[in-house]
Amino acid sequence: MRHTMTNFITGLGEAWSLAKPYFGSEERWAAFVLLGAVIGLNLLLVGLNVVLTYWNNDFFNAIQVYDQKTVVDLLYYPLLTIKGARYPMPGFAELVVVYILIAVYAFYLNQMLQIKWRQWLTTHYVENWLSERAYYNISLSQSRSAIIDNPDQRISEDLRDFTANSLSLGMDFITNVVTLFSFVFVLYEISGSVKLFGFTIPGYMVWVAILYSAAGTLFTQLIGRKLVPLAFNQQRLEADFRYSLVRVRENPEAIALYRGEADERATLGERFQAVRDNFWAIMRRTKLLNFFTIGFTQIANIFPLVVILPRYFAKAIGLGGLSQIPMVFGQVQGALSWFVTSYPNLVTWRATVSRLYGFREAVAAARIAAAAGPQVGAPGAMLTLNGLTLTLPDGRCLLDHASLTLRPGEPVLLTGASGAGKSTLFRAIAGIWPFGQGSITPPKGSLLFLPQKPYFPLGSLKRTVTYPGAEQDVTDDTVRAALADVGLERLAPRLGETENWSLILSGGEQQRLAIARAIIAQPDWLFLDEAISALDAAAVEKIQAVLREKLSGTTIVAISHHGGIIPGQRHLALAGRGLAEVDA
Missing domain, CATH: 1.20.1560.10 (ABC transporter type 1, transmembrane domain)
Incomplete structure (x- = not known):
């Protein structure tokens, strides 16, 4: 009692x-x-x-x-x-x-x-x-x-x-x-x-x-x-x-x-x-x-x-x-x-x-x-990693005291074995990973991260394409053009429809739609985490060409198993808890 x-x-x-x-x-x-x-x-x-x-x-x-x-x-x-x-x-x-x-x-x-x-x-x-x-x-x-x-x-x-x-x-x-x-x-x-x-x-x-x-x-x-x-x-x-x-x-x-x-x-x-x-x-x-x-x-x-x-x-x-x-x-x-x-x-x-x-x-x-983990400083002229260590929640180390500098306009391809920590590195750069130490200086300008599986908010198709921006800030013609760029022009008449688009669209179509978001957003830096992995070879070539054309002023950092996305890109490999340059 x-x-x-x-x-x-x-x-x-x-x-x-x-x-x-x-x-x-x-x-x-x-x-x-x-x-x-x-x-x-x-x-x-x-x-x-x-x-x-x-x-x-x-x-x-x-x-x-x-x-x-x-x-x-x-x-x-x-x-x-x-x-x-x-x-x-x-x-x-x-x-x-x-x-x-x-x-x-x-x-x-x-x-x-x-x-x-x-x-x-x-x-x-x-x-x-x-x-x-x-x-x-x-x-x-x-x-x-x-x-x-x-x-x-x-x-x-x-x-x-x-x-x-x-x-x-x-x-x-x-x-x-x-x-x-x-x-x-x-x-x-x-x-x-x-x-x-x-x-x-x-x-x-x-x-x-x-x-x-x-x-x-x-x-x-x-x-x-x-x-x-x-x-x-x-x-x-x-x-x-x-x-x-x-x-x-x-x-x-x-x-x-x-x-x-x-x-x-x-x-x-x-x-x-x-x-x-x-x-x-x-x-x-x-x-x-x-x-x-x-x-x-x-x-x-x-x-x-x-x-x-x-x-x-x-x-x-x-x-x-x-x-x-x-x-x-x-x-x-x-x-x-x-x-x-x-x-x-x-x-x-x-x-x-x-x-x-x-x-x-x-x-x-x-x-x-949220304040723990790698310290993210004020934006600088370049993306800089200084003594960066990343661990998993269970304490296992993925990256040990790595340092790196990426300059604007320099495209980068990041490769590594599955589970090596590539996606975790992107999360740390985005400032959301709370496990680890070291410092990150993000670049000035707007950053956009596209994960392998896109997120679809509730609402109309237009809202889905313009996410995370406000749909009222983007004209319908701009959205239709972006959909056409990625091969989804058939969806253009459905901008006002509200559906569960993650169920209606295939995996490849979902990734195409995410690329359309990037075209609309025009970020200064674009981070692609296996963002075109569900596409066939022909579709990959088309998307790569669209990125080179529509985002010519964007610095693209990509995790990809499809090889190069932008000509002359810098190739980095994550292995053995370190980052290493790979010769072209």
Whole structure:
């Protein structure tokens, strides 16, 4: 039990650290106004519930004495003075109208705060995830503690659940605290006293409610504490299963060509089996918890009547009091038993907080790690490597204290065995590789890197061709001309179409489209990492000719197994953890 309470207390600290930035942001005043309005409306509902218990007392007392006029008046009159009552009593119709209006707007404003909060969090989480290549460094980590599964789910679903559940549970907790203090005095006043073992216990129904709720809270913790890690694991396993389905959706052709359906079916089956097994564990534990909580709730409906009936039969209270006490007892006992009734939601909320907190910490660590590795200085007249050492995440060295100078206008061909580190060298020059040491002075001007497998953003074909530039900055005629240059003129009429182009286009067509991007961008330096490896010999010759013609002012540095791309290029080979010149 101590571990469970410590877990939830830790969760409160983590949740506050996640919520604090928003309520201290530029939107804080609007956030506090909405939060205050939601809290205020919920407190008004508590007040109306108190009034309704007294209305219930007056109503049933009138029924007991066959006072038809008072019964009718209590149903419809806007304000009525009841004989013997301290205050005028509003009619039930008016109470219901006011209650509905307050309840509707309390929920509406809660949703408004929820979506504003979620929007702010989503914007900042995406910014932090993408800035300083945190998303990239996380993917490279070899530390199990730094690996963050399914960041997409944490940003989309966990942020949604965190805001919704935090507001729901928070409002529910505040309402129950106010309910407790509002009704406990009412219960103390109307329950009277009882003698037990020679002692007179005033307001004894209050003590009965406290003992009943304390017992329920204790047993709920003992039964349900194992649900917290199970809920956390369920979210992870569900996300893993969904990710596997997405992989099949994104790679249908490759799977079909490999006849990999059986393997994919087995993988999906294994991942869903993990989902199923963990869910069964949750079901078994929840079944035990439900046996107790449902029974606890049902007994609470009749328990106060059983306790108060002796006073009714002794004629110490009337029918109105008999009907009022269970209502008031239920409010007090319900407030005291908030932990019992909210336990399943608290478990889910705790798992969500843990996932978001871990994600935020991993992103912060990844952003710090971005400053590690080779130091990239201010741009200079040439591309210079000085004492450059590159390692893999596991520590294996690829390049050891290499130095190199590349001048503008000097084309370069880089070769080497597979796995020697050619692509890693390009990543270091791009300033994204965090493992190694030494310094890199990038050249002045614009740089464009084309990997072997092009990336296709969501959007129209025109956006795909102009990426990473803005499509509105490039005319349609320019895009059509670039497509024609690389042999994709058949796509020119489809510039406005939005498709999954990575599935529609073949590997060779994708690489041609990437070359069209370079033609449009006109970079000062172009780095090609096997960027034409999927093309046949004739297509390679055509692309080489297009590069020489359309990018005559661009310095091209290429990793290629197709030989020369630009006449007179400098040939470097990466082997034995060093860079060496190769004679023409």
